[in-house]
Amino acid sequence: MEQNGWGPPAVDLNFLKSGLGVLKLVQMVLSLAGFIIAEVTASPYNWEQMKAFEWISLTIFILTLAVFTTFLASWHKTEAVVRVNWPLVDFCHSALCTVLWSINLILGLVSISWYYYPSREGGAIAGTILAIISLVTFWATVRMSYRRWHLFSPTPTIPYHYQHLGTEPYS
Template sequence: MRNTEEAEGLDGEASNTSMISGASSPYQPTTEPVHARSVLGGIRCDVDYLKSYFGILKAVEVVLSLIGFICIETIMMCSPCGGVYFFEFVSCTAFVVTGTLLVIFSLNVHTKVPHVNWNLTDLGNTAASTFLFFLSSLVLACINHKTGAEIAAVTFGFLATGVYGLNTFLAVRRWRRGNGSQRAAQSSEYMRARTASRGEMEARPELA
């Protein structure tokens, strides 16, 4: 009887040990990796951003850049062609970069790369696009053959300049507001640390 009870006890302990080791085993089958769920769960369409001033302005910028690029591409003959090529480069680059940023912000992809200052990146893009669109539109307005495609390209180029300029103004305000909030938070944390240190010194005079 004792041998039987000891055998049953050993079997029970072995079974419990197997269950514990199986529960803690890193090779348990899963239907979906946790990392994949967390990554895919963060990528979603941010409707609030698309309805905001920045989302609307960025969508308008993409459309104006694309229309300007299409207009300049319809020009078959030019002499000199420097202004045409310059406007073509600016409109194409603005369309690609601004379109990429629009996708990144509207899908919340920027939250997955927090070490990049996205507000400053957006500000740099809008400021550079404002200057380049204004310069290329001015050059094309001065050096053209008054064709319909050139006039349309100049018109959409100056419209894009205005929209990018407004976006730059709002981006500067957002950047300054963010820096002000960060400095205020750092100052508040510093004051709390000093207050805590002073309270500890008063509670323990031997430290002084």
């Protein structure tokens, strides 16, 4: 996994095969599908709801892509960011995306009730079903990330001025 020089980043195939990696891939596909559905089915009558659905889906896609790329490329193991609590970052990302998909679910339900054209109602129904599935996948990721966060225990460091004295603070 170690990278020397200026080559491409090392790909962590174990992450790609893990449950968390597969869930992140599924979440990116669902978010991109939600963006496309909202873009295609937006009508003048519910333009605000579907545009909000579209932008929330795109935001979730970009955030998930950033976290997925960080873990896949093993950038979270580099010296520059090794002190970051990555399980906590993943937990916060998953929790935020769960809240955003909850908003998308509400927007999808409102869009279904506001459609006047039966031909466009299918897009709102598809978006709502997609929001429900995405909400379930992100909830599973929140649970998985929460467990990983609580298993993570960073090594405590002793400040420099106590290291060279050989004494512990408050002794």
